[in-house]
Amino acid sequence: xxxxxxxxxxxxxxxxxxxxxxxxxxxxxxxxxxxxxxxxxxxxxxxxxxxxxxxxxxxxxxxxxxxxxxxxxxxxxxxxxxxxxxxxxxxxxxxxxxxxxxxxxxxxxxxxxxxxxxxxxxxxxxxxxxxxxxxxxxxxxxxxxxxxxxxxxxxxxxxxxxxxxxxxxxxxxxxxxxxxxxxxxxxxxxxxxxxxxxxxxxxxxxxxxxxxxx
Numbered sequence: 001x002x003x004x005x006x007x008x009x010x011x012x013x014x015x016x017x018x019x020x021x022x023x024x025x026x027x028x029x030x031x032x033x034x035x036x037x038x039x040x041x042x043x044x045x046x047x048x049x050x051x052x053x054x055x056x057x058x059x060x061x062x063x064x065x066x067x068x069x070x071x072x073x074x075x076x077x078x079x080x081x082x083x084x085x086x087x088x089x090x091x092x093x094x095x096x097x098x099x100x101x102x103x104x105x106x107x108x109x110x111x112x113x114x115x116x117x118x119x120x121x122x123x124x125x126x127x128x129x130x131x132x133x134x135x136x137x138x139x140x141x142x143x144x145x146x147x148x149x150x151x152x153x154x155x156x157x158x159x160x161x162x163x164x165x166x167x168x169x170x171x172x173x174x175x176x177x178x179x180x181x182x183x184x185x186x187x188x189x190x191x192x193x194x195x196x197x198x199x200x201x202x203x204x205x206x207x208x209x210x211x212x213x214x
Contacts, residue, residue, distance in 0.1 A: 058104025
């Protein structure tokens with residue numbers, strides 16, 4: 001399917017509902033389908049964080065280093081997912097690392113170009129304030145909730161989120177189990193035990209990397 005710059009920008013949550021003229025202006029100043037080979041770094045800690053990123057195809061692993069210098073996967077970005085929205089509004093450096101886990105195409109919108117569009121359409125700034133306020137409230141609530149959950153509860157919630165993303169009770173895990181364990185902040189052995197427990201509780205069926213939510 002041919003890449004559509006308009007649809008690419010429209011999928012960014014903070015731009016949903018924006019006038020067509022604004023979306024078209026943002027699409028014109030965005031960079032589309034930059035090709036990244038598997039294993040290539042997209043950004044590293046200490047580099048300027050000055051652009052929103054959209055994964056058009058492929059997968060991107062975002063990771064950091066723990067105090068003991070071990071890599072920890074923070075999250076995986078898949079096709080049609082958006083990252084670094086905050087880079088449009090503030091000037092700071094990356095704290096994490098991002099690497100293409102497979103051949104990937106990304107699109108991005110630089111902060112400077114975004115601000116130029118805001119100057120042309122100042123009414124857009126007011127709607128963004130409302131959207132960002134709702135997002136901050138949601139993130140604060142999620143942080144509190146995650147702190148209180150056990151590792152098995154966090155795992156089950158993640159699997160439920162994937163069900164919603166795929167729109168199906170049965171789906172293939174989009175990351176390796178090792179990557180999932182790193183994302184949840186647990187060991188692969190703990191992940192294995194928790195998955196077996198969820199199967200015993202009749203909450204999921206598991207066939208290698210294929211999951212069914214019961």
